[in-house]
Amino acid sequence: xxxxxxxxxxxxxxxxxxxxxxxxxxxxxxxxxxxxxxxxxxxxxxxxxxxxxxxxxxxxxxxxxxxxxxxxxxxxxxxxxxxxxxxxxxxxxxxxxxxxxxxxxxxxxxxxxxxxxxxxxxxxxxxxxxxxxxxxxxxxxxxxxxxxxxxxxxxxxxxxxxxxxxxxxxxxxxxxxxxxxxxxxxxxxxxxxxxxxxxxxxxxxxxxxxxxxxxxxxxxxxxxxxxxxxxxxxxxxxxxxxxxxxxxxxxxxxxxxxxxxxxxxxxxxxxxxxxxxxxxxxxxxxxxxxxxxxxxxxxxxxxxxxxxxxxxxxxxxxxxxxxxxxxxxxxxxxxxxxxxxxxxxxxxxxxxxxxxxxxxxxxxxxxxxxxxxxxxxxxxxxxxxxxxxxxxxxxxxxxxxxxxxxxxxxxxxxxxxxxxxxxxxxxxxxxxxx
Amino acid sequence: xxxxxxxxxxxxxxxxxxxxxxxxxxxxxxxxxxxxxxxxxxxxxxxxxxxxxxxxxxxxxxxxxxxxxxxxxxxxxxxxxxxxxxxxxxxxxxxxxxxxxxxxxxxxxxxxxxxxxxxxxxxxxxxxxxxxxxxxxxxxxxxxxxxxxxxxxxxxxxxxxxxxxxxxxxxxxxxxxxxxxxxxxxxxxxxxxxxxxxxxxxxxxxxxxxxxxxxxxxxxxxxxxxxxxxxxxxxxxxxxxxxxxxxxxxxxxxxxxxxxxxxx
Numbered sequence: 001x002x003x004x005x006x007x008x009x010x011x012x013x014x015x016x017x018x019x020x021x022x023x024x025x026x027x028x029x030x031x032x033x034x035x036x037x038x039x040x041x042x043x044x045x046x047x048x049x050x051x052x053x054x055x056x057x058x059x060x061x062x063x064x065x066x067x068x069x070x071x072x073x074x075x076x077x078x079x080x081x082x083x084x085x086x087x088x089x090x091x092x093x094x095x096x097x098x099x100x101x102x103x104x105x106x107x108x109x110x111x112x113x114x115x116x117x118x119x120x121x122x123x124x125x126x127x128x129x130x131x132x133x134x135x136x137x138x139x140x141x142x143x144x145x146x147x148x149x150x151x152x153x154x155x156x157x158x159x160x161x162x163x164x165x166x167x168x169x170x171x172x173x174x175x176x177x178x179x180x181x182x183x184x185x186x187x188x189x190x191x192x193x194x195x196x197x198x199x200x201x202x203x204x205x206x207x208x209x210x211x212x213x214x215x216x217x218x219x220x221x222x223x224x225x226x227x228x229x230x231x232x233x234x235x236x237x238x239x240x241x242x243x244x245x246x247x248x249x250x251x252x253x254x255x256x257x258x259x260x261x262x263x264x265x266x267x268x269x270x271x272x273x274x275x276x277x278x279x280x281x282x283x284x285x286x287x288x289x290x291x292x293x294x295x296x297x298x299x300x301x302x303x304x305x306x307x308x309x310x311x312x313x314x315x316x317x318x319x320x321x322x323x324x325x326x327x328x329x330x331x332x333x334x335x336x337x338x339x340x341x342x343x344x345x346x347x348x349x350x351x352x353x354x355x356x357x358x359x360x361x362x363x364x365x366x367x368x369x370x371x372x373x374x375x376x377x378x379x380x381x382x383x384x385x386x387x388x389x390x391x392x393x394x395x396x397x398x399x400x401x402x403x404x405x406x407x408x409x410x411x412x413x414x415x416x417x418x419x420x421x422x423x424x425x426x427x428x429x430x431x432x433x434x
Numbered sequence: 435x436x437x438x439x440x441x442x443x444x445x446x447x448x449x450x451x452x453x454x455x456x457x458x459x460x461x462x463x464x465x466x467x468x469x470x471x472x473x474x475x476x477x478x479x480x481x482x483x484x485x486x487x488x489x490x491x492x493x494x495x496x497x498x499x500x501x502x503x504x505x506x507x508x509x510x511x512x513x514x515x516x517x518x519x520x521x522x523x524x525x526x527x528x529x530x531x532x533x534x535x536x537x538x539x540x541x542x543x544x545x546x547x548x549x550x551x552x553x554x555x556x557x558x559x560x561x562x563x564x565x566x567x568x569x570x571x572x573x574x575x576x577x578x579x580x581x582x583x584x585x586x587x588x589x590x591x592x593x594x595x596x597x598x599x600x601x602x603x604x605x606x607x608x609x610x611x612x613x614x615x616x617x618x619x620x621x622x623x624x625x626x627x628x629x630x631x632x633x634x635x636x637x638x639x640x641x642x643x644x645x646x647x648x649x650x651x652x653x654x655x656x657x658x659x660x661x662x663x664x665x666x667x668x669x670x671x672x673x674x675x676x677x678x679x680x681x682x683x684x685x686x687x688x689x690x691x692x693x694x695x696x697x698x
Binding site: 249258259314369392397403414418 | 439440442444461463465466467468472475476479480491493494496497498500502503504505506507508509510511513514515517518540544545548549589590593594595596620621623624626627628629630631632633634635636637638639640641642643646
């Protein structure tokens with residue numbers, strides 16, 4: 001009974017802290033702009049099955065992608081056991097879902113195997129991060145804290161897997177000594193019950209309980225650390241894939257507010273027909289964190305800083321300042337800085353800084369070729385180019401700021417209908433003497 | 435060999451006579467003004483005539499799609515261009531548009547519908563591929579029999595619109611040897627000219643993007659770099675010059691390769 005009460009209190013604290021964190025994040029989302037509508041749910045489900053659960057994009061790098069897929073699939077399977085632990089803890093039960101019979105045995109056995117596979121994968125990840133020099137884990141945006149963040153999260157996952165295996169092994173030994181029926185199948189941990197050889201039934205049971213509590217408390221701790229870490233990815237990536245833009249990568253979203261203005265310009269009569277009073281005046285493009293559409297912020301929170309985007313960016317490869325990963329990290333950091341101030345002082349609050357310039361320079365923005373290699377590569381369908389173009393839109397339409405050659409290009413299109421300075425009269429010269 | 439002189443049909447003239455072509459051939463600014471790419475527009479026109487496709491061009495009425503303006507952030511200018519073009523297409527009752535430039539293709543196909551456009555957009559790659567499949571376009575497989583060809587994916591056909599296999603299918607029909615670069619299809623490296631980079635100097639870095647791509651090309655050392663985009667063509671042709679490969683390899687558009695294999 002004491003165990004149940006302690007567990008219930010711990011769970012309540014965990015859920016409470018988590019709810020607080022999430023409610024704050026939801027309030028940050030409320031500061032952002034409306035984007036596309038989330039429709040075509042069937043198609044979204046298919047994309048989620050393929051890209052998230054099938055891990056298809058992570059396999060674009062087959063070797064290391066394989067180990068990530070193991071970790072992902074392992075988490076999915078092990079989650080079942082974690083849910084069972086919560087039920088057991090709350091109601092003072094032991095292996096409460098074992099009534100599922102063969103299905104239970106299968107899932108528990110898979111979880112036991114995956115615990116080992118995940119642990120091995122995590123060790124490989126840690127070795128890569130700590131001892132090998134992997135180019136894509138470096139870059140101007142990768143501060144010391146980014147590396148610590150990664151290693152702490154990986155270490156917690158490793159401890160989670162060790163405690164799970166220890167728990168299973170102690171459980172097996174205890175059932176053996178106490179003459180209890182074994183629920184579930186444990187292909188991996190049955191080989192490590194030797195750890196508890198020579199101990200009394202009571203001591204083994206204590207070990208079992210210690211592993212049980214260690215495992216579940218680590219899960220609770222991890223869950224509450226994640227939203228403050230790049231590993232928020234664990235929660236956000238599957239929804240982020242589900243919420244992907246389904247249109248071709250080449251399509252940029254239309255700016256409705258500009259369409260209204262252009263139509264007024266082209267047809268002055270419309271100015272009288274359609275009063276614009278119901279339309280709030282909105283900044284063109286993105287200058288600061290609150291100007292982004294909600295999906296861009298979702299992208300930023302989902303990013304786990306793997307750097308695959310940056311490693312394929314033609315600008316970055318050739319030594320330019322642009323790094324698509326940095327753009328996402330900057331948006332996240334800027335919202336973290338300005339979001340709380342806006343919640344306190346209103347959306348119009350300004351601290352004299354902005355996402356453009358204080359975080360992302362114009363030089364970075366103008367280096368993008370909109371080739372979409374970053375978006376193509378992102379394992380969770382983050383869309384960097386849209387955000388980059390949104391920031392260009394602010395620079396051009398609100399500040400009239402663009403490289404001189406681009407301004408000349410704009411003038412050419414305006415004056416002679418082509419980006420180069422040629423007369424429309426010469427449009428058919430190419431076809432002479434064909 | 436066909437030697438008949440081609441008179442390009444202009445849509446306004448046809449319209450005045452009450453005639454309507456099946457397709458509008460959208461030449462694009464590069465097709466009209468870029469000296470190198472004009473040859474591609476000419477090659478593709480010859481293919482259309484050879485196939486007896488009913489088409490016309492807008493001629494002096496053609497204007498920029500607005501794509502480079504949009505990608506450079508000038509949404510206002512883009513939409514002005516787009517709305518003008520859409521009105522023009524409606525006035526001429528244009529229902530099908532063929533493009534050679536992938537940037538025009540992408541904007542027409544994916545972005546104009548948001549502004550009320552209602553016409554079908556077809557890449558020249560699709561037209562060529564379709565006529566080959568239907569057996570109406572028969573290439574001379576001897577012409578390139580001893581040629582090694584590689585293909586540089588333009589971002590706006592490839593990643594932007596998922597057109598990877600059609601250009602390869604065409605090139606493989608030419609009868610030569612086809613070789614892939616290490617970075618190909620969705621992994622292909624940009625030439626460096628998209629997103630309005632074509633019209634400006636690159637930001638400071640340690641290398642030009644087109645030279646990085648040219649090194650991919652040189653690893654497979656082809657006789658021909660096939661491209662399907664005017665900007666890629668500018669960059670790859672420059673790459674050949676910068677890397678002193680002028681005697682060894684040349685950069686040709688898929689339309690030029692087909693026209694040549696047809697002896698047009």
